[in-house]
Amino acid sequence: MKLAVAVLLAGLPAAAQAGCFGAGEPLFHCRIEGSARQVDICLQDGVALYRFGPMDGAAEMILARRVEDVDLRPWNGIGRWLHEALRFTNGETAYEISYGIDRLNETHVVEARIAIHESGREIARLACRPETVLGLDFMPLFEAKLAAGQSWCPEAGEWRADCVAQ
Template sequence: MRLVLASLFLTLGVSQAAALCDAGSTTVLSCTTGRGTKQLDVCITGDRVTYRFGPHTAPDLRLSAPIKEVAHQPWPGIGRAIWESTTFRNGAFSYEVYGAYDKIDQTSNGGVTVTEQGREIAALTCDSGTAELGLFALSDAKQAAGQCWDADAQNWGAC
C-alpha cells in the first residue's frame, strides 16, 4: 500500500523545479523558495543523504550525512497530510526539512526551519506548486540500512 501511495504522490507532486540531485540519486524533497530565487533539495545517493540550499547554479549550503546517522521523523500514519521531516546539523545550527502531501487537497508542500542552539532563526516554505516529494524514500533507505522505527521511543534503532 505504501508503494502505491508513494507512486501516486510522486506523480501528483512533480514540480517545475529543477532538482539539484545528482544523476542516480533519489529525491526526498526538491522545490524552489523565494519566488524561484533559491533551490532546496534533499537527495539520497548511495548510503548518504544530502541537503542543498541556494541558487540553482551553485548552492550556498551543502550538508551530507550517512543515512544511518541523519535524524528522520517518519509519517505516523494518521491525519489529513502525509508528512516526514529530516534534520541536518552543522555545529550550532539545525536544518529541519519537511515535506507533506495533503490527501484532501491533493497538494504537496515543504520547507526548512533553521535553528541556532534550539532557537528558530529562519523558516522558509516551498514556492506554491514547486514541491517534488519522495515520500517514504528516506524511511525506506533507513530500513534498507538495517534500521527500524520505534514509535514508542520515537527513534531509529537496529532491527
C-alpha cells in the first residue's frame, strides 16, 4: 500500500516549505476556494500543526497536537479513489482535512476540503482550489503514530495501543 501511494503521488508537486515552521515537515497545503486563506499541515518533533489564515499574513489559527491526538484515517488500499483524512480537535470543534484522487483518471486531479464540525455536526465545508493542493503525504504522520505506540486497526477503523487482527 505504501509503495502504491508513493508511486501515484510521485508526479504531484511537493508542499511548499514556507507553510511550515522552521524544520517542520510539510504534509498538506491548499488555498481555499474563493478566499485569500490557506491551510497547512506540518509535522515536527512528534507534534502535528494545523495552520489556517491568509496567504501573506499571520495565521488566524494554529493548532498544535501530539501525533497521538490527531485522528488519521489512512487509505485502505482498495478502490478507485485514494482517500485519506485527518482530524484536529479543539474542544467541541473538529477540523477535518481530507483529499481524494481518482486513480483511474489519468490527470490525477485532487479533490481536497476542510470540514468543520461542532459538537459532531458539520457547520462549514471549505473546498481547496485543486491547482493549489500540494503535499498529500500523511505517511510521516502514520509513521509518527506508530512510533508513539499506536497501531492502526483496519477492521475497527481506529487507532489503538493494542491492535490485534480479528
